[in-house]
Amino acid sequence: MADDVTTDTHNQSDDLTHPLARKFLWLADEKVIQNFIWLPIIGLAVTIPLAFVYPFDEGHKAPWDFFASWAIIGFVAYSFVVLSAEPLFRLLSRKENYYGEEVEPEVIVAPKVEVHHHD
Amino acid sequence: MIDILLSNPGFIIILAGMLCALIPISEIRKFLVGAAPIAAAYMIFTAFKDAEAARTVISVGGQDMTLMRIDRLSMLWGYVFCLAGVLNAIYGLHEKCKLTDSSALIYMGAAVAGVFAGDFLTLFIFWELAALSSVMLVWKGGENAFPAGIRYLAIHVLSGVLLLAGAVMFARANGGDFTIQHVGLENKGGLLLLLAMGIKCGFPFLHNWIQDAYPKASITGTVILSAFTTKLALYALARCFAGEDILIYIGAIMTCFPVFFAVIENDLRRVLSYSLNNQLGFMVCGIGLGTQLAMNGVAAHLAADVIFKGLLFMSMGAVMLRTGTAKASELGGLFRSMPLTTVFCLIGAGSIAAFPLLSAFVTKSMIITAALYEHEWIVLAMLLFASAGVMEHSGIKVPYFTFFSHDSGKRVKEAPWNMLVAMGLASLLCIFFAFPWGGYQFLYSLLPYQDVHYEPYTGNHVVTQLQLLFAAMLAFAALKKWKVYPDERRAEILDFDWTYRRLGKNIVLWIDAMWTRLSANMSVIRGRFFDSAGKKLYNFFSPAGAMSASAPSGLSAVLTGGMLVVLFAVIYLSRL
Amino acid sequence: MDLLSSYPSWLITHGAALLIILPLLVGAITSVLPRERLAWIVTLIVTLICVVTSLGVLLDVYFNDAQLYKMGGWDPPHGISYIIDGLNTPLIFLICAMALLCTIYGLPSVAAEVEPKKRAPFYAAFLIGVAGLLGMVVTGDAFNVFVFLEVSSISTYVLVAMGASRDRRALKAAYNYLILGSIGATFFVIGLGFLYMETGTLNMADIGNILRDLDGGSRVSLVAFGFIVVGLGLKLAMFPLHMWLPGAYAHAPSFVTVFLASTATKAALYLLLRFIFMVFDPSFEYVITVVTYVLTALGCIAMLFGSLQAIFQTDARRTLAFSSIAQVGYMLLGVGMATGLGLAAGYLHLLNHAVIKAALFFALGAFWYRYGITRIDDFAGLGKMMPWTMGAFTLGGLSLIGVPFTAGFTSKLNLVEAALQRGWAWAAIVIVVASILAIIYIGRMLMAAYFQSPPEIDGEVVAKNEAPLMMLIPMWLLALLSIAIGVNADLVVEAAQGAADVLIGGGV
Structure with missing residues (x-):
């Protein structure tokens, strides 16, 4: 199924990188990753005040609807889902061949490369 | 013909x-x-x-x-x-x-x-x-x-x-x-x-x-x-x-429970299958609501869902074709080698998460609004929760673990041209269906009920939806920063199919084993009962048995006579 | 109607007489023909004419109405009359069609199973047997029934005995059949004697009228009824008078087995129907009692015992023979209900079973023809060795079980519906149980054929060796027909309904 899988441990920006992707390699930059969190913060900083400009329709309004409620719902729901992953995983996970199915090999060809070690 | x-x-x-x-x-x-x-x-x-x-x-x-x-x-x-x-x-x-x-x-x-x-x-x-x-x-x-x-x-x-x-x-x-x-x-x-x-x-x-x-x-x-x-x-x-109340609750549950499975599942195609289930939940819920607005929402969301879910499966398929796996734990960093696929996948992810200007924004909201109009508060809350959940498994998890995350070191070719064309067209459709100037109007003109009016691009809708999505992204970034976001691990995740794939199978195997043991240990009792019954049946019916004894012309003649007697007896009794 | 108008009118008018006289006369000639191939061709032509004629008669009854043919122009009750109505025309066509298919199949089969010098007489006996069966079905004269019954029976004894060159046990089976068949015929003729005593006539319609005037008649007619039911019961292999059947089916030449299984018992069942419902009348207390209690009970017992016995057989033909006894039970159950629906369902099963069983026995004959297989244990790998034959056998087997979209399903469904309409839920359960038993005995053969590998001889897997085309054609024709009936049974159901209408409507 897999064709042309090349595992490259040393050089991230050689010929094997797609030409279109070369200009976007900064996406993997450690600084960008560290500062990604500012994107949603700025987004929220803009949209929460905007909710005063565009208020809820008084005729059709859920009991919990106020200017920043959807942001709170989003944050809480998302965190709840992610945090529930660990206990659920402990409860529900089994070995991959639990049902006696064929499993693709466990070890990948080369050890994983942490991108931010590169610089 | x-x-x-x-x-x-x-x-x-x-x-x-x-x-x-x-x-x-x-x-x-x-x-x-x-x-x-x-x-x-x-x-x-x-x-x-x-x-x-x-x-x-x-x-x-x-x-x-x-x-x-x-x-x-x-x-x-x-x-x-x-x-x-x-x-x-x-x-x-x-x-x-x-x-x-x-x-x-x-x-x-x-x-x-x-x-x-x-x-x-x-x-x-x-x-x-x-x-x-x-x-x-x-x-x-x-x-x-x-x-x-x-x-x-x-x-x-x-x-x-x-x-x-x-x-x-x-x-x-x-x-x-x-x-x-x-x-x-x-x-x-x-x-x-x-x-x-x-x-x-x-x-x-x-x-x-x-x-x-x-x-x-x-x-x-x-x-x-x-x-x-x-x-x-x-x-x-x-x-x-349509309008069957129980479907509202079935649908609401359907939107929520797959979220939890999707977050721990490692196989991204299986994540998308849970996501499929979750999207179906929205539509089932809409059918249960049964109002004209809800049914329009179901129809519109169906059109959007077929396209963006197809697009997501297509992008995972392209990744699988090139790398041979769709497991999150084996993938990562692929945006370097498959940038176009990455873009298409992101468009699909944004569509399913209902970003403004992408398709689900104009379709899913119709169902949610219908629930709001019906004052189904619990259901509404579940749908909102599920919307945040969608953002987690399809909006972030699928593209993030495939194309970003840790670099798996895999360097592969970009997807074949035909896959890129198909994904590109699907992406265009995702954008077109939500395009504020003529796009969503076209989609709405095909819906079953033309009398209801729904306006997706209200300021409040855009703002609240963006709040939800940005907050979800914030949660993602924060959890990632504090290193509490779980890593992907290879495992088989149990779901209800455990009942028949494991429990049912084991019960059958257990019965089989017990039966074998029983027959070994209690052959005397079993033998006494089943053997004798079997033997009696066999003796009676088999070719060597009483019922089939060959050359019974004498016996048959007697039987024939006996039959006649029985018949006369019946006839005689019937006259009494 | 178009097809019917292309028939010459004399063929329709005299069709009834022609159907009997032609095979009878030609049969006599065939016996002295010098060459077997010539005898075969003559038989083929005669059966073909019979099929064409019977189809004309069938269409005529369908579009016009029942007719009464007076032999030699003498009016009944003095002369002999032949009846052509909705009850017997489907059966006439069935017998003729089966005779034709058997003849086609017979070219390779008879050559393999019967000694060369006996082959011309074999065809002669076959033709006379056909004439006898047709006579039994067509005639409206009670004594004539006995005569034709004997004609067909005697030729059948001969045909069964001719299996001796393949299997010596055929002689014993034929002897057994002869003794029991004669007892049956004797009982029948004794019954007729009593009836004549009571009514003074031998014309069936006449007897019926007089008996109705007498409101069932005296004790003499009771005794007559008893003798006739037992006599015919023996002929149609009603449990427990079926002892002759497995032996005869198992050891006769394949050709004969097919013909017997698909027509002989059916003709006897037809006679039972005509005597119960048209000579006697279900309105007589004693008739309805026997029908409701005795026939139904025996039918149900036959369904269960026949199927059970089929499960324990080692010989494939005996398995199917016992299955036939069970299937007769289904038909008797339908008759026992004595309602329009029940009779129609029974009659429908009669027609369907003839098609199904003939296909199955054709396949068994082909297995013997190529590999000498008769035991179920030897079926191993037949799915690979004779895929086409096994395919037809599989279709027939599924149909016998009653899988949806097969003929067997249609008739069993009708039977169940009739039973429920009659309020006999238990009968529906018996039908289902018997069908489950059928799954076991058919499944056994199919499992062996498909899931076991072909045997090896000297380390080499036995080669594929498909049956000759002359065998495959009739076999597949019937197998496909059984599926076609399962998909759309309108024509057959209508025929069965017509037959039931005649029975319930009474009188000629």
Whole structure:
């Protein structure tokens, strides 16, 4: 199924990188990753005040609807889902061949490369 | 004969599929795979005359069968299926496989024909045909796919049988009328019909076939499968159970529970299967609400869902074609080598998460608004929770672990051109369906109820939706920063299918083992009972036994006489 | 109607007489023909003419009405009359069609199973047997029934005995059949004697009228009824008078087995129907009692015991023979209900079973023809060795079980419906149980054929060796027919309904 899988441990920006992707390699930059969190913060900083400009329709309004409620719902729901992953995983996970199915090999060809070690 | 063939657009697709089975030249087959849905769409276009429902009825063995019934509801479904068919055809251009081509066409044709079927018997035929033809696509997936395909087939045949039984009961109670119409749970057979459709729709506890079979099918197979089966069932549900209260709650639960499974699942195609289930939940909930706005929302969301879910499966398929796996733990950093696929996948992810300007924003919100108008607060809360959940598994997890995250070190070629074209078209559609200047208006003009007005781009809607999504992203970034976001680990995640794949199987094995032990340990008792019974049966019936003793002319003669005596006795007694 | 108008009118008018006289006369000639191939061709032509004629008669009754043919122009009750009505025309056509298919099949089969010098007489006996069966079915004269019964029986004894060159046990089976058949015929003729005593006439319609005037008649007619039911019961293998059947089916030449299984017992059952419902009348207390209690009970017992016995057989033909006894039970159950629906369902099963069983026995004959197989244990790998023959056998087997979209399903469904309409839910259960037993005995053979590998001889897997085309054609024709009936049974159901209407409507 897999064709042309090349595992490259040393050089991230050689010929094997797609030409279109070369200009976007900064996406993997450690600084960008560290500062990604500012994107949603700025987004929220803009949209929460905007909710005063565009208020809820008084005729059709859920009991919990106020200017920043959807942001709170989003944050809480998302965190709840992610945090529930660990206990659920402990409860529900089994070995991959639990049902006696064929499993693709466990070890990948080369050890994983942490991108931010590169610089 | 010809006019019957031309009566239902699905028939020509099925016919094309049968032709494909005979044609050895791949290019001609590919042409048919692409042309048949276009031809079918043209037939829908000519057959539909405004709101009037066109019908074709034939009589088979005294039973009227409505082969074709077109109205605004079935028309939309038909168009969506044809559209998906064309995209899938482009996506599968690189694959030279006669079986896939023909079974995909027959499967798709069955789905289209099922949508235009006017009575339950016709629907039943295509219901089963869709199951039978689609299992081939599952089986193309390799070793693990075969038993999964058997399970898939068993469940779907069961669904078909339930459908038929329910339809017969309903028709009996209804004076022999098999027409597909509103059934409702209060009518006879309603429960069976709901169960049949529920299996195909993936109701909670009946959903496991989706996550079992879809991730194991072939690359193109999964893409094709994701478009039709569940959507056909959804259509039937919309026809028969619109406004059925219980569906509101079933749908709401359906939107929530897959979220938890999707977050811990490692196989990204399986994550998408849970996500499929979750999106179906929104539509089932909308059907349960049953208002005109809700039904419009269901229809619109169906159109959007087929495209963006297809797009996501396509991008995962492309990744799988190039790297050989779809497991999150084995992937990462692929944006370097597959940038176009990355962009398309992000568009799909944004669509399913309902970013403004992407398709689900204008469709899912209709269902949520309908729930708001009905003051179903608990349901509304569940739908909002699920919307945040969608953002987690499909909006962030799928693209993040595949294309960003840790670099897996895999350097592969970009997806083949035909896959890129298919994904590109799907992406364009995702944008077009939500395009504020003419795009969503076009989609809305195809919806079943034209009297209701819904405006998606209100300031409040855009703002609140963005709040939700940004907050979810913030949570993601924060959890990632504090290193509490769980890593992907390889594992088999148990779901309800454990009951039959493990528990049921083990019970059977246990009974078998116990039986063996029992027969070994208690051979005396068992022997005394079963052997003697068996021996008696054998002695009585076997060729050497009493009943078959050869040369009994004497005995038979006596029997004949005895028979006469018995007869006389009966006759004599009857005169008393 | 178009097909019917292409028939010459004399053929329709004299069809009834022609059907009997032609095979009878030609049969006599055939016996002295010097060459077997010539005898075969003559038989083929005669059976073909019979099929064409019977089809004409069938259509005539369907579109016009029942007719009474007076032999030599003498009016009944003094002359002999032949009846052509909705009850017997489907059966006439069935017998003729089966005779034709058997003849086609016979070219390879008879050559393999019968000694060369006996082959011409074999065909002669066959033709006379056909004439006898047709006579039994067509005639409206009670004594004539006995005569034709004997004609067909005697030729059948001969045909069974001719299996001796393949299997010596055929002689014993034929002897057994002869003794029991004669007892049956004697009982029948004794019954007729009593009836004559009571009514003074031998014309069946006449007897019926007089008995109705007498409101069932005196004790003499009771005794007559008893003798006739037992006599015919023996002929149609009603449990427990079926002892002759397994032996005869198992050891006769394949050709004969097929013909017997699909026509002989059916003709006897037809006579039972005609005597119960048209000579006697279910309105007589003693008739309805016997029908409701005795026939139904025996039918149900036959269904269960026949099927059970079939399960324990080692010989494939005996298995199917016992299955035949069980199937007769289904038909008797339908008759026992004595309602329009029940009779129609029984009659429908009669027609369907003839088609199904003939296909199955054709396949068994082909297995013997190629590999000498008769035991179920030897079926191993037949699915690979003779895929086409096994395919037909599988279709027939599924139909016998009653899988949906097969003929067997149609008739069993009708029977169940009739039983429920009669309020006999237990009968529906018996039908289902018997069908489950059928799954076991048919399943055993199919499992062996498909899931076991072909045997090896000297380390080499036995090669594929398909049956000759002359065998495959009739076999597949019937197998496909049984599926066709399962898909759309309108024509057959209508025929069965017509027959039931005649029975319930009474009188000629």
